[in-house]
Amino acid sequence: MTLRLTNTAKTYPDGTRALLPTELYVDQGEIVSLLGPSGCGKTTLLRIIAGLETPDAGSEIWFGSDNVTSLPVERRKVGMVFQFFALFPNMSVRGNIGYGLKMQKLPKSEIDARVTEVLDMCQLQEFSGRAVDALSGGQRQRVALARAIAPRPRLLLLDEPLSALDAALREELRDELAVLLREFDITAIFVTHDQDEAMAIADRVAVMSNGQVVQSGTPEDLYRNPKSAFVAGFVGNAMRFDGTCEGTKLKLAGGTLTLPGDGSGQDVFVRAEDVQIEADGPLTGRVETVTFLGTHYRIGISGITTDVLASTYVGQNAPRAGETVTAEIKPEMLMLLPKGAAGE
Amino acid sequence: MFRSKTKVLQLAVTLLACAFLLVPTILSVMAGLTVNYFKGISSGLTLKWVYQVWELYSESIFLSIWLALACLIVTLIIGLPAAYGLARHPGWLSRMLEEFISLPLAVPGLALALALLQLYGTLKGFRASWTFILVGHVLYTLPFMVRSILAVLAAMDLKTLEEGAATLGASPWQRFRDIVVPNAMPGILAGALTVVTLSLGEFNLTWMLHTPYLKTLPVGLADSYASMRLEIASAYTLIFFIIIVPLLMAMQWASARAQRIAK
Numbered sequence: 001m002t003l004r005l006t007n008t009a010k011t012y013p014d015g016t017r018a019l020l021p022t023e024l025y026v027d028q029g030e031i032v033s034l035l036g037p038s039g040c041g042k043t044t045l046l047r048i049i050a051g052l053e054t055p056d057a058g059s060e061i062w063f064g065s066d067n068v069t070s071l072p073v074e075r076r077k078v079g080m081v082f083q084f085f086a087l088f089p090n091m092s093v094r095g096n097i098g099y100g101l102k103m104q105k106l107p108k109s110e111i112d113a114r115v116t117e118v119l120d121m122c123q124l125q126e127f128s129g130r131a132v133d134a135l136s137g138g139q140r141q142r143v144a145l146a147r148a149i150a151p152r153p154r155l156l157l158l159d160e161p162l163s164a165l166d167a168a169l170r171e172e173l174r175d176e177l178a179v180l181l182r183e184f185d186i187t188a189i190f191v192t193h194d195q196d197e198a199m200a201i202a203d204r205v206a207v208m209s210n211g212q213v214v215q216s217g218t219p220e221d222l223y224r225n226p227k228s229a230f231v232a233g234f235v236g237n238a239m240r241f242d243g244t245c246e247g248t249k250l251k252l253a254g255g256t257l258t259l260p261g262d263g264s265g266q267d268v269f270v271r272a273e274d275v276q277i278e279a280d281g282p283l284t285g286r287v288e289t290v291t292f293l294g295t296h297y298r299i300g301i302s303g304i305t306t307d308v309l310a311s312t313y314v315g316q317n318a319p320r321a322g323e324t325v326t327a328e329i330k331p332e333m334l335m336l337l338p339k340g341a342a343g344e
Numbered sequence: 345m346f347r348s349k350t351k352v353l354q355l356a357v358t359l360l361a362c363a364f365l366l367v368p369t370i371l372s373v374m375a376g377l378t379v380n381y382f383k384g385i386s387s388g389l390t391l392k393w394v395y396q397v398w399e400l401y402s403e404s405i406f407l408s409i410w411l412a413l414a415c416l417i418v419t420l421i422i423g424l425p426a427a428y429g430l431a432r433h434p435g436w437l438s439r440m441l442e443e444f445i446s447l448p449l450a451v452p453g454l455a456l457a458l459a460l461l462q463l464y465g466t467l468k469g470f471r472a473s474w475t476f477i478l479v480g481h482v483l484y485t486l487p488f489m490v491r492s493i494l495a496v497l498a499a500m501d502l503k504t505l506e507e508g509a510a511t512l513g514a515s516p517w518q519r520f521r522d523i524v525v526p527n528a529m530p531g532i533l534a535g536a537l538t539v540v541t542l543s544l545g546e547f548n549l550t551w552m553l554h555t556p557y558l559k560t561l562p563v564g565l566a567d568s569y570a571s572m573r574l575e576i577a578s579a580y581t582l583i584f585f586i587i588i589v590p591l592l593m594a595m596q597w598a599s600a601r602a603q604r605i606a607k
């Protein structure tokens with residue numbers, strides 16, 4: 001099913017504008033992530049799609065060719081996975097997963113068969129008879145997913161489904177979720193504040209800030225071609241240079257950089273992995289911090305720009321703190337974005 | 345175990361306190377079973393007085409049980425939706441309402457009864473019917489039901505649970521039936537036992553509201569103390585104990601369970 005939102009906004013009675021008029025289109029089978037910091041309106045948008053919040057007048061929500069704007073949540077046929085799972089404590093794992101099917105008034109034999117099928121898909125067979133409070137966090141998360149998917153919803157909505165889990169488990173389940181969602185072959189919207197999660201799971205990421213979708217695209221596209229300072233900073237932690245542009249030259253405290261284009265009126269950004277420590281580089285600075293991260297080092301260099309510039313160093317002989325180093329940045333790795341459009 | 349003096353002292357104090365509470369109870373119960381209280385146990389044991397109580401007061405016993413059950417049904421019908429409403433809409437208004445329905449706890453039963461008499465005393469049919477006493481009992485027991493359910497409901501994320509059920513296709517009524525009621529059950533059970541126990545044992549208010557034809561268990565007890573021989577009054581106490589003590593124990597158990605869940 002395709003999802004189309006036009007002019008969808010949400011204003012709370014006290015005048016807070018949680019969501020500015022938003023257009024969103026999600027294709028059949030596409031997995032879209034709504035990414036943004038807390039309070040950016042991503043959960044509000046998800047809850048409006050689910051039918052748990054009423055949007056402002058003039059908003060329109062289309063599921064395929066059905067206008068569902070005024071349809072109550074229980075008739076929208078969406079599956080939802082909640083942040084803290086919201087499993088029913090009065091039902092077993094089977095009872096939870098079968099509840100949506102029971103609401104569809106399916107015969108008992110069919111409910112049993114469908115529940116078993118979903119239990120298999122989510123590798124929950126051995127827990128089927130358990131009470132939900134006898135499950136671990138990861139198991140609960142899978143039961144919540146199984147419960148949402150069992151009634152074969154038209155659309156699957158996930159509200160920060162991994163944030164209640166501890167870090168190690170989160171990464172494991174993230175990859176598992178990415179595989180499962182593709183197996184289900186379902187249109188899905190996934191809300192998160194974690195860029196890694198969004199990029200690992202989604203086909204397309206919509207970055208939100210202050211109640212607006214500021215940019216939407218494939219993870220690679222967002223990473224390589226951010227349209228605003230906010231997106232550059234939020235996706236991939238780009239750093240801004242504090243210097244003066246003269247044509248295609250950027251003058252910094254620690255040297256001069258060549259830009260890929262005319263830099264006047266532009267802010268220049270770079271990511272840590274594109275700052276290379278090389279002998280005879282045009283930038284000179286002093287190593288402040290050296291952090292070993294297993295696959296690479298993260299080196300903090302001062303003196304190049306106002307803030308400490310981070311650089312990723314792969315290799316054995318990392319520089320030591322206090323040393324003076326020179327660095328090089330390839331012009332094509334620098335991102336030029338219009339000044340003032342910080343959007344933060 | 346008896347090595348230290350403090351332990352011995354503790355045990356002695358505990359036993360003394362128990363004796364202080366239990367001896368009068370045992371004496372009273374025994375009085376109801378002896379042939380002649382003034383001659384003591386040596387006069388022999390009998391169930392004669394218990395039978396006499398049954399003959400004289402069985403109506404009171406049945407009326408009380410009937411009232412307790414009716415009171416339970418009414419407090420459930422009012423209390424469950426009220427607790428649900430309060431739990432779903434927390435805020436200062438809900439807290440005010442909760443305090444308001446809890447007022448009968450602070451107002452003496454006698455004053456409550458007087459107010460009811462002043463307001464409805466002239467409605468002869470109502471005044472003389474058992475439903476008049478029921479109204480008093482409901483007023484007095486409702487806060488226990490509401491608070492007991494509310495404590496359990498407030499401890500869980502009811503809103504999200506209901507939203508979960510809603511996304512799975514459950515209508516508001518189905519959510520209430522499948523999610524709210526089953527999860528509130530420990531609170532409902534604790535509240536129900538409290539209501540029944542309180543209704544059975546309520547004297548103050550009932551004594552003011554009763555008519556000679558409508559004596560409840562505790563009112564009958566007072567009547568027997570005032571007008572019957574001591575053995576009958578004591579046998580009555582015994583019957584009262586037999587009815588109320590198991591209920592009290594069940595109430596303790598259910599409340600402890602509900603509190604555990606509310607944590």
